[in-house]
Amino acid sequence: MRELFAAPEHAGVLDDATRSEIEDQGVRISLYADIRAGVVRALRFQAWGCPHVIAAAEAFCDTYEGRPASEMLEFTATGLMQSLSVPVEKTGRILVLEDAVRSLGSAAGGASSPDD
Amino acid sequence: MAESQELIYLDYAASTPVDSSVARAMTDLMTADGNYANPSSTHAAGRSSVAHIAHAADQLGRLLNIDPGTLIWTSGATESDNLAILGAARYRRDRGRHLITMRTEHKAVTDPFAELEKQGFDVTWLEPESNGVLDIAKLEAALRQDTQLVSIMHVNNETGVIQDIERIGALCRAQGALFHVDAAQSVGKVPIDLEALPVDLMSMTAHKVYGPKGIGALYVATRPGVHVDPLLFGGGQQRRLRPGTLPAQQIVGFGMAAEVARSRMAADLDQLTALRDQFWSGIRDIPGLLRNGDSEMGFPGILNVSIEDIEGESLLLALEPLCVATGSACNSKSQEPSYVLRALGRSDALAQSAIRFSFGRNTSADEVDIAIGLYRRAVNKLRSLAPGGAT
Numbered sequence: 001m002r003e004l005f006a007a008p009e010h011a012g013v014l015d016d017a018t019r020s021e022i023e024d025q026g027v028r029i030s031l032y033a034d035i036r037a038g039v040v041r042a043l044r045f046q047a048w049g050c051p052h053v054i055a056a057a058e059a060f061c062d063t064y065e066g067r068p069a070s071e072m073l074e075f076t077a078t079g080l081m082q083s084l085s086v087p088v089e090k091t092g093r094i095l096v097l098e099d100a101v102r103s104l105g106s107a108a109g110g111a112s113s114p115d116d
Numbered sequence: 117m118a119e120s121q122e123l124i125y126l127d128y129a130a131s132t133p134v135d136s137s138v139a140r141a142m143t144d145l146m147t148a149d150g151n152y153a154n155p156s157s158t159h160a161a162g163r164s165s166v167a168h169i170a171h172a173a174d175q176l177g178r179l180l181n182i183d184p185g186t187l188i189w190t191s192g193a194t195e196s197d198n199l200a201i202l203g204a205a206r207y208r209r210d211r212g213r214h215l216i217t218m219r220t221e222h223k224a225v226t227d228p229f230a231e232l233e234k235q236g237f238d239v240t241w242l243e244p245e246s247n248g249v250l251d252i253a254k255l256e257a258a259l260r261q262d263t264q265l266v267s268i269m270h271v272n273n274e275t276g277v278i279q280d281i282e283r284i285g286a287l288c289r290a291q292g293a294l295f296h297v298d299a300a301q302s303v304g305k306v307p308i309d310l311e312a313l314p315v316d317l318m319s320m321t322a323h324k325v326y327g328p329k330g331i332g333a334l335y336v337a338t339r340p341g342v343h344v345d346p347l348l349f350g351g352g353q354q355r356r357l358r359p360g361t362l363p364a365q366q367i368v369g370f371g372m373a374a375e376v377a378r379s380r381m382a383a384d385l386d387q388l389t390a391l392r393d394q395f396w397s398g399i400r401d402i403p404g405l406l407r408n409g410d411s412e413m414g415f416p417g418i419l420n421v422s423i424e425d426i427e428g429e430s431l432l433l434a435l436e437p438l439c440v441a442t443g444s445a446c447n448s449k450s451q452e453p454s455y456v457l458r459a460l461g462r463s464d465a466l467a468q469s470a471i472r473f474s475f476g477r478n479t480s481a482d483e484v485d486i487a488i489g490l491y492r493r494a495v496n497k498l499r500s501l502a503p504g505g506a507t
Contacts (some may be wrong), residue, residue, distance in 0.1 A: 005433060011501050021503065030503040048502040050429045 001055040001084045008054060010061035010088030012044045020103035025092045027053050028101045033060075033097075035069045035108045052090050056080045058095050124483045124490075125439045128324075128476030129273055129301060129418050129482035133324040136367070139167060142328060151371030155362045156353065165364045172371025179374040180318075182335060187360050188333065191368055192332035194224040194299035196319035196392040197267075199334050201228040201294045202368040203344025204265050204317060205237060208294070216240045216293075219459040220277075221269050224260035224319075225298050229267070246461045247410035255287055262295040270308075271301035274456045274472055275409030276418030278306070287313030294342060299333075300324055304377030305384070306415060310335060316342045322366070326477065327373030334358075384477060389416040390485050391475040398488030402495055408418060408457055408470060420472045422457070426498050428468040434494035438487055440456050441472040 014032040021030045027049035034042040043061035047054050059080055064072060077098040080086070086094055134142075144150045153161035155169055173184030190196045215228050219241050228283055233239045240258045245251055250268060259266075266288045268279050281297050288295035294318035302308065302324030303318075310318065316339065321332040325412060336342060336357075345355060351359035377384075398418060399405060404424030423431070428442050442454075453467035462470070474488070499505045 002433070005430070008501065021140040024476055030502045046501060046505060048425075048498075051433045054430060054501060 001052060003019040003061075004055035005051045007051075008045075008055045008058040010044050010058055011046065012041060013046065015043045017044075018104060018107045019079075020100050020107055022096055022100040022103065024043055024099070027093045027096045029053070029057040029097055030055060031057075031100050031104045033069070033072075033108060038069050040064050040067055040069050040072070040108075047105055049096075050087045050090065052084055053093050053097065055084055056086070056094055057086065060097065060101060069105060072101050072108065074104065075101040119444060122437045123439055124437060124487055125474060126473045126479065126483075126487055126488070127439045127441050128479070129276075129474035131329065132326045132392070132442055132476055133478060134323075134328055137376060138327055138369045138372045141372040142365045143179060145365045145368050148474050151364070153364075155364055156351070160201075168364055169362055169367050171376075172367045174415060175278040175378075176333065176370035176374040179308075179378045180335065181332060183307045183338070186335055186338055188334045188336060188354050189362055190332045190334055190358060192323070193222075193298065193321035193332055194332075196321070196332045196334040197222070197224040197296075197298055199344055199347055200229050200317040200336075201225065201265065201267055202347060203357075204231065204294050204296065204342075205232050206345040207343050208264040209237075210342070212264045213237045213241070214260050214263045215261060216255065216258050218244060218268055220244050220248060220272055220274075220456045221267065222273055222298055222425045223267065224300075225267055230355060238287070239284050240465060244277075244421055244459055246414070247458075248272060248275045248408070248460050249410050249413055250279055250284070252280070252283055252287065254346070255284060257285065259291045259293065261291075262292060263288075265294045267296040267298065267485075268296040269301075271299070271306065271415045271418075272409065273301050274418075274454060274458065274470075275420045276301075276415040276474075277409040278302075278413050278415055279314060280413075282313055283318075284372045289314045292341075299417065301334035301418075304374060305417065306433070307381065310337075317344070322373050325377050328366050328369040329365060331370045333370070345417050385416060386446050387477070387479075388475050391481065392416045392419050394481060395419060395473060395475075395488060398485070399491055402488060402492065405465065406462075408462065418472060418474045419456075419474065420470055422462060422470045423465040424466065424469075426469045426495060430468065430498055431469060431471065431494055435490055436495055437492050441474070442468075 017032040017034050019032050032044040042098040045057040055087045077094045151164045153165045153351045155165040156432040177184035229239050242254050285295045294316040295314050296317045300321045303320040316337045323329040333466050346357050406422045407422040453464045455465035
């Protein structure tokens with residue numbers, strides 16, 4: 001978790017990208033996805049929250065680049081909760097990320113790009 | 117610090133390193149060449165141990181200008197606070213059951229008062245002004261004929277705010293109430309003359325002033341009506357007020373720490389003031405930065421700041437390798453906003469973003485410069501990470 005928090009390589013925004021934004025549980029998350037031919041080419045995030053939220057957002061972006069966009073619809077935070085040793089009292093905050101990812105997946109369902 | 121040369125320790129309000137002369141004095145006593153005898157033993161070695169303890173009491177007594185016989189050794193300030201508050205309230209319960217304290221006291225004070233409330237005592241909880249200072253008029257209005265005990269800390273552990281214990285004590289004395297002061301953050305750091313101050317009970321600890329952990333003391337004035345009921349029983353040591361084998365090496369360490377503190381207090385205060393001012397000058401222009409606690413009536417070793425739109429836990433982690441505190445050390449493991457800063461009127465978000473920087477004898481100006489850079493960088497990083505932030 002500390003490494004992901006300290007050097008979040010996917011922090012930032014993507015212009016002209018599919019986007020989702022959620023604010024809940026004292027957490028704010030924005031996700032940006034460059035999706036071409038149904039594949040996630042690039043992901044970026046912005047987040048305001050505790051270190052676990054930021055690390056989880058970075059971990060998601062790192063994991064889902066190159067995967068089918070449809071997989072985001074089935075994203076669950078359970079794996080990240082375990083791999084990042086997220087304290088149980090922070091479950092609600094990590095579920096905000098889950099909601100943001102699924103929202104991004106939904107938005108991506110209708111998204112297209114010049115290369116499609 | 118020995119564990120990592122990269123760490124920068126700015127958490128001296130939580131604990132301090134043991135002064136080398138203190139460590140030597142303690143070690144000399146603990147080994148086979150020293151005097152490790154039980155001070156309760158009547159043989160020659162035991163009597164020698166008693167003499168070492170008496171010398172330490174003299175050293176602490178000189179620091180505070182008191183008769184060393186007024187000191188009761190405890191395990192630390194938490195025990196001293198408990199003994200003072202529970203002990204005095206119970207001793208005087210037949211005279212009245214009204215007690216007064218402040219919302220911004222350490223948990224070692226607020227929790228015993230909460231316990232006494234459960235036992236039927238009537239506690240008035242005074243609110244501070246927004247700068248953390250107690251408005252004396254509030255205390256004056258709260259004092260009653262049946263008020264038996266008032267407990268107000270000297271230097272606040274989170275904000276460094278100094279309360280006017282001379283005026284508070286005078287009011288208490290005029291009303292016939294005992295006055296207890298939690299001085300864990302002030303003994304050995306700021307001048308205290310208990311011969312002159314109207315204080316009946318004062319709690320202190322060694323490890324905040326370059327002494328060892330695990331030893332503290334309670335001052336109990338020799339004045340009619342000033343007494344505490346014991347909390348512990350068995351052995352009869354220390355006039356039956358706090359039984360148990362006296363830890364001679366810890367006490368000797370506290371005594372030596374007091375002597376060192378007395379000899380260099382003025383120099384320490386000058387150094388801390390310079391470091392605190394250097395740090396504040398280096399960060400004060402950051403947008404959204406707020407200083408917690410009165411800047412004039414504050415102990416220079418502590419600077420507490422909140423910052424708008426920054427999440428506190430992330431800030432603390434982004435500040436590594438700085439060793440600093442969110443709220444008090446006792447609260448740091450919980451993510452609850454500091455109740456002290458909430459009492460000063462800070463919002464949950466601002467209280468949660470608060471960082472306490474506390475400086476000490478081993479802090480250098482170079483370390484403060486590094487800390488300034490780390491704080492500025494951490495704030496910029498977290499603001500750039502946030503939705504709507506610069507990228």
